[in-house]
Amino acid sequence: MARNNHPEPVELLRPRNSPVTYPPCVVVIFGGAGDLSHRKLLPALYNLFVDGELPEKLAIVGFSIEDLDDDKYRAFARDGVEKYSRRKPDDEHWSGLAQRLHFVRGSFTESGDYERLKQRLSELDAEVGAGGNRIFYFAIPPGFIEKCSEGLSAAGMVARHVPGLATAHIAALFDAEHGYATPKVDARGAVFDDQGRVLMVREIQDEGRWTLPGGWADVNQTPSECVLREIREESGFEAAIIKLALLHDRARQGHQPAGLFSIYKLFFVCRLTGGAARPSLETSEVRFFARDALPADLSLGRTLPHQLDRLFAHHAAPDLATEFD
Numbered sequence: 001m002a003r004n005n006h007p008e009p010v011e012l013l014r015p016r017n018s019p020v021t022y023p024p025c026v027v028v029i030f031g032g033a034g035d036l037s038h039r040k041l042l043p044a045l046y047n048l049f050v051d052g053e054l055p056e057k058l059a060i061v062g063f064s065i066e067d068l069d070d071d072k073y074r075a076f077a078r079d080g081v082e083k084y085s086r087r088k089p090d091d092e093h094w095s096g097l098a099q100r101l102h103f104v105r106g107s108f109t110e111s112g113d114y115e116r117l118k119q120r121l122s123e124l125d126a127e128v129g130a131g132g133n134r135i136f137y138f139a140i141p142p143g144f145i146e147k148c149s150e151g152l153s154a155a156g157m158v159a160r161h162v163p164g165l166a167t168a169h170i171a172a173l174f175d176a177e178h179g180y181a182t183p184k185v186d187a188r189g190a191v192f193d194d195q196g197r198v199l200m201v202r203e204i205q206d207e208g209r210w211t212l213p214g215g216w217a218d219v220n221q222t223p224s225e226c227v228l229r230e231i232r233e234e235s236g237f238e239a240a241i242i243k244l245a246l247l248h249d250r251a252r253q254g255h256q257p258a259g260l261f262s263i264y265k266l267f268f269v270c271r272l273t274g275g276a277a278r279p280s281l282e283t284s285e286v287r288f289f290a291r292d293a294l295p296a297d298l299s300l301g302r303t304l305p306h307q308l309d310r311l312f313a314h315h316a317a318p319d320l321a322t323e324f325d
Contacts, residue, residue, distance in 0.1 A: 024057035024130040026121055030148050031139035032062020032103065033076055035233055040218070041139055042077045043085035049097045050087060059124040062103045063117055073103035108140070108148050114155040121157065141282045143205040183262040186250070187227040188214025188303065190311040191239045191270040197288035198311065199272070200295065201234050204284050209299035212267070212308075213283075227268050235286045236278025239270040245314035246307060247324040253307070256300045267307060269314050 027045075029037055048054050062073050078098070081089045104120050106113030125132060136152065138145050152158045190212055191199035202208045213234040217226040224241045231239050246267035250259065277286040289295065291312050298305065314320050 022055040024128045026134045027060045033066040036139040038080040042080045046081045057128040074098045114151045185217040187266045188212040189227040189270045201283040202285040206299040210295040211299040211302040237275035242269045
């Protein structure tokens with residue numbers, strides 16, 4: 001097969017034909033059984049394994065509240081690889097990765113669960129010879145990161161420095177990043193039911209104030225894919241996109257607090273297609289509201305009254321042009 005002129009992703013990290021021996025390591029994924037892990041992390045780890053870009057002596061540990069054991073976690077991971085990987089799993093490579101996958105069930109807020117995680121990591125350290133060389137990846141809502149960091153510190157699982165950690169490999173990931181800052185993207189969905197009511201959720205991070213479901217756009221997903229995923233994760237409902245109604249520069253709309261970063265906000269009008277109300281790690285309540293009964297306690301950093309008003313207008317008249325700036 002002819003080779004194209006574009007290097008594979010792994011070739012960007014080091015010169016061609018320069019093999020690297022990576023030190024033994026234990027990778028811990030907080031939220032290891034969540035949607036981000038299912039769609040992104042586990043498929044990515046499989047491809048790195050196929051490319052020979054993971055340590056030979058390696059353990060990968062998922063840590064989250066789901067009722068799984070090692071075997072069930074491996075089945076969960078295989079499903080993610082089959083559905084979302086750029087390579088479909090073959091038996092040889094999958095068997096090699098699967099035996100390195102483990103699961104510890106626990107809550108991010110219970111100190112006893114951190115102690116159980118610590119014990120399991122000690123066992124796996126000994127099995128692979130990692131010597132404390134660990135990576136903790138937070139595939140969780142931002143509001144839990146501080147709590148999880150505190151839990152790791154209190155249990156004595158993080159240190160200031162781990163001898164032999166190959167920081168040069170991490171730095172290489174950023175060598176090609178040049179240029180200037182660009183805006184972040186926040187995508188939100190206004191899901192309307194057959195009574196013309198709009199779906200809203202209580203945002204835990206903002207003291208339970210109400211907002212449209214949504215959040216930061218993920219790489220490798222289209223804007224519509226991002227907003228439908230956020231709707232599903234935050235509310236439990238399924239939806240279909242009707243149109244992009246608003247594309248706003250957050251700094252021009254009066255959001256509070258003003259914020260440090262430049263942010264573009266995308267608001268999609270959607271129709272309800274299925275599912276059921278289900279709060280999440282990020283949301284405490286899910287409810288539909290009529291136009292004349294919208295909640296007063298809005299999360300103004302996320303959704304403003306005039307934006308809701310325009311979204312109702314776009315739902316009533318789908319042929320309206322997208323509004324921007």
